[in-house]
Structure formats: C-alpha cells, structure tokens
Amino acid sequence: MRSPVPLKIPLLSLCLLMTCASLSAAKVISETNPETGLKSWGFIANGLDLKFLQRLPDQTRGFFLGRGFTEEQANDIATQCVFQTVAKNNQSKPEGKPVSIDLSQWKVFVNGKEGRVKLKEYWKKQWQALEHTDKKVRMSAQIAFRWATFPSQQQFEPGGDYNWGMISFGLPPGQYFDLQVNWLNGDKPYTMLIKNIQCPEDN
Helix, strand or coil: CCCCCCCCCCHHHHHHHCCCCEECCCCCEEEECCCCCCEEEEEEECCEEEEEEECCHHHHHHHHHCCCCCHHHHHHHHCCCEEEEEEEECCCCCCCCCEEEEHHHCEEEECCEEECCECHHHHHHHHHCCCCCCCCCCHHHHHHHHHHECCCEEEECCCCCEEEEEEECCCCCCCEEEEEEEEEECCEEEEEEEEEEECCCCC
C-alpha cells in the first residue's frame, strides 16, 4: 500500500483558509540602563506598546523572600529568567480598538528549539504537587506571586490602558533567546519577533 502523499498548500492559499497574523515591521528597541547596566527590549506597533526589562535574580529573590517564600523557593523563581513586563494600548479613543494578549500563544526559541513562557498557571500546578510535602508553598506566598506576575490573558482598552508584572521564561541565567510575541488589535492578529534577548545574569 502506498504511503499518502503529504498535502502541500501554498502559504497564500493557507492564509485564505485561516486567519494569518501580520508580521509587524516595527523596529525593536534595545536599551541599557547606564546606572544599573540592566537591559531592556521593546517595540510599539499596531496598538501595542510592549517592553521587557531585565530583573537581577537578587532583586527577584529579595522580592519573594519578603512575601513568604523560603530561600529555596525564591531562588527557584529568581533563576528562571524573570523580566518585568509593561504592556499598554497606545491607541486613542474613540477610534482605537482593544488589544488582547495571550502569553500561552507566545513562542520562545533557543538554538532552534521552540519553547513557551512559564505561565503562572504552570507555577501553581508545580506548587500543588508539593502540597503534602515539607516543600509546601504557603498560600499567602502563592497569592503574592499571582498578583506580582503578568496575567496570562488580558485585554487592554484604547486610551492608554496598561499593566505590568513579572514574566518568567523558564531559562537559566545569561541564556539568549528569541521571542515571538502574538497579539490581537481588535480581531486582527499580529506577530513580532524579538531576537537575542538575554536572561539576566546571576552574580
């Protein structure tokens, strides 16, 4: 019996069959804070103003130690490539449209291998598995983590609606990666690839 022949659909035809995201032509802005040496990456395109700022692992350790995590637990979070993330809908009213973000749709690339953002829901599941062990994470600490981290899904209204919070990419300190950001402006999908983002070093 002959093996089935793979179906080849031209990209243009495929886009007619499904909604294809528009590749944003915006320029990625990379900056280094002259006082701290910390780096940031971001862009403004198609309704979205997005910025990622490095957080030193020591900053993150201290933050979560002060909110009820043990040293081991705080270190586990701090060494998984944490960035402070700020997102804003930069469209004005009334002509602007809502901008929607879903972190589960973002893609992380390291040496050609595809991964995903380490969502707060993943952390919760990880901690639930420790519920009846001596490594149990206090509920008050989990609540503090939930409030401090960026929402996995969020819609920003036109007129300057914004939010900020931490995102962990689940990578070791110093690791370089590319990030594919996907978002909706109204009902139109867009995508942006940010190359050579560096996880903060652990000094």
